[in-house]
Every structure is written in structure tokens, then in C-alpha cells.
Amino acid sequence: MTEGTGALFREDAYLQETEARVIGVNERGGILLDRTVFYATSGGQPGDTGYIVRPDGGRIAIATTVTGETKDEIIHVPAPDQSLPEPGEMVRVVIDWPRRLQLMRMHTACHLLTVVCPFPITGAAVGEAESRVDFDIPDPSYTKELVSERLMQLIAADHPVFTRWITDEDLAANPNLVKSKNVRPPSGTGRIRLVGIGENGSVDSQPCGGTHVRSTAEVGAIHIGKIEKKGRENRRFRIRFGPLPQ
Template sequence: MAYETKALFRDDAYLATAEGVVLAINEHGGIVLDATNFYATSGGQPGDIGYFERSDGSRIEIAATVTGETKNEIIHIPAEGQAVPEIGEKLTLHVDWPRRFRLMRMHTACHLLSVVCPFPITGAAVGEEESRIDFDLPDPSYTRENVTERLMEMVRANAPVSTRWITDEELSANPGLIKSKNVRPPIGNGQIRLVVIGEDGTIDSQPCGGTHVAGTQEVGEIHIGKIEKKGKENRRFRIRFGSLPLV
């Protein structure tokens, strides 16, 4: 049986603390709640870690968050040796906020990179210290220096980052919104979540279920650490925090 969890992070990525009621404990000890602010691993972004606080003040440490039979079933994996909550128990959910915020900044930076490099995306992964995007990019004129400069221009401009929902039909009518060459956003649920950068999407709009900052300035100092050739026309860009090191 698949359960449905209300994904609070989709509407408020800054919700570091929330409450949830235990719906089920699966055969592997995974905890399913009626609502959660913990992001589940998806779209190249790692799931959240943190802890659940019980009414007596004791903690259940959460080592990973994943999806279940559907994207709407979110399973929280306790660290080894943790207590098991009761069905129906109300818990206070604490996301590891410093880690989450770094991932939000990184994920937003990945969206900005896809604007600087407007080519089909063949792979991506968001990390706490480094993220990567692979592009089907034949143009060798993109360098660490000029891409970093353009990224930082967009960061400093502090454009707003927001979300909105469109229908499956609207997505079908606007195929250019999809940047991934190999992965298509799930359709059939009637709604697709768009992450929008700039007023009315003047900078970018693309389907994404991840967590992002509210303004590009929050991304902070970033740079392209490396550009690797992964095939005839496939190049991997590695994004890192901090300024571009002087060679």
C-alpha cells in the first residue's frame, strides 16, 4: 500500500522545522508521515537528514529521505539503532538546516548554469560542496573564467526565484521548458511544478521538484572548478562554492 505525504518543502523550502504524524513504518523501518519538510532524494538532489523530536524530548536521527512506490510517498530512514515511533504519534521534524541551505544554494546555481549554457542537459548531480551538469555542448569557447563571470553577474543581480504550477497540456505546448535530454518530468498527475527565475520567468523557467533559494544573491560566491570533456560533444561543468582560484 502506497501512502501519500504532504510535501511541505514544495511550498516553503525555508521550513526548517515542522510537525508530522506517523502513518506507517515499513518493513525496513522507514517512517512515513502525513506531512514532512524533509526533501526526498530526486532529480539529482540528495534527500534531507536531521532528526525527529518526540513529545518526551528524545530524538530519532534520520540518515536519509527517499521516495516510496510513488513520488508522493516520502520515507524517512532512521540511523541504525534508533527508536521506532508509534503509528499515530505526532513528531516535530528538524531538518539539518545548514546542509539543506547549501543544497538549496547549489541547486539554484545549477539552474543559473543552464541559462549561461543553453544546451541540452545529459546528466546532473547536486552536492554540498560541488555540483555537476553535463551538457551536449559542441562549442569550445565556454571557459571556466567566462562562465564563472556570467554566473556571478546573475547571482549579484539578485533576481527572485519562485515556483508555479502548470498543467500537463501547458508543458506539452511548451517543450522548450524541458532542458534535460534524457529525463522527462513526470506527467499524468495533472500538474507540473516550475521553478521560475526573474520576474515572470524572464531569466528561466523549468520543471523541477527541488528546493531553491528565494533570490539569486543567496547563492553566494560560486565558480566553475573544472570543465571536462566526456565525449565528442559532451562536457561536464563542476560548480563549486567560493571564488575562482587564481592560476
């Protein structure tokens, strides 16, 4: 069984680099480390990019980061034609911070959208320039103008954003914490990570393994660029940076 990777981003999403030990290279050239700041593709958020610095100063460009058989197996996927490290090497791993910060702002905005639109979520994807969240939403009054205005009110309020851990039993006792219609958070490990917004989660609290900014004000200007009809009651909300165009 592969040794797991310490996922430092789960406790501090603002860590941009760390020292790490290479614990293996898989058959596809994916690099496994004993600890990392790289987020692996999951929950609609894409994996981090960046680079690994070897002891001789050589750099290995990382094109993406994915999980293996479990969430604790984080695989750093090199770009083509990169040299590969040897197991046991001590390296420095550095994420593409501007890209990560964009994704953190966007992911937080997606959480705020689920507050403004309190309906079952049927899909979501976080991107650097645009994200989407799909809802089963029977109410046609949720226009892009109304939703954009309410999003900016939450952002301007500068609510704190934080994480905490609960048990499987806590989640079972509070099923409304799960907003997704079709996907349940993984259970069986004994604990589940919650992302809260507002004092003591007064604005929102939901299971999530992704990375987020520390306060809603850091999201900045955001708006709904488009609402697409995907079914009789299913709507896709596309979130974009910047103020709503006039």
C-alpha cells in the same frame, strides 16, 4: 495503498521543522508521516537529514530521505540503532538546515548554469560542496573563466526565484521548458511544478521538484572549478562555492 505525505517544502523551502503524525513504519524501518519538511532524494538533489522528536523527547536521527512507489510517498530513513515510533504518534520533524541551505544554493546555481550554457543537459548531481551538470556542448569557447563570470553576473543581479504550477497540457504546448535531453518530468498528475528565475521567469523557467533559494544573490560566490570532457561534445561542468581561484 500507503497514505501520501504532505510535502511542505514544495511550497516553502525555508520551513525547517513541522509537527507531524506517524502514519506508518515500513518493513525496512522507514518512517512515513502525514506531512514533512524533509526533501526526498530526486532530480539529482540528495535527500534531507535531520531528526524526529518523539512525544517523550527522544530523538530519532534521520540519515536520509527517499521516495517510495510514488513521489508522494516520502520515507524518512533512520540512522542505525534508532528507536522507531508507533503509528499515530505526534512528532516534531527537524531538518539539518545548514546542509539544506547549502543544497538550495547549489541547486539554484545549477539552474543558472543552464542559462549560461543553453545546451541539452545529459546529467546532473547536486552536492553540498560541489555540483555537476553535463551538457552536449559543441562550442569550445565556454571556458571556466567565461562561465564563472556570467554566473556571477546573474547572481549579482539578485533575480527573484519562485515556483508555480502548470498543467500537463501547458508543458506539452511548451516543450522547450524541458532542458534535459534524456529525462522528462513526470506527467499524468495534472500539474507540473516550474521553477522560475527573474520577473515572470524572464531569466529561466523549467520543471523542477527541488528546493531553491528565494533570490540569486543568496547563492553567493560560485565558480566553475573544472570542465571535463566526457565525449566528443559532452562536457561536465563542476560548480564550487567561492570565487574563481586566481
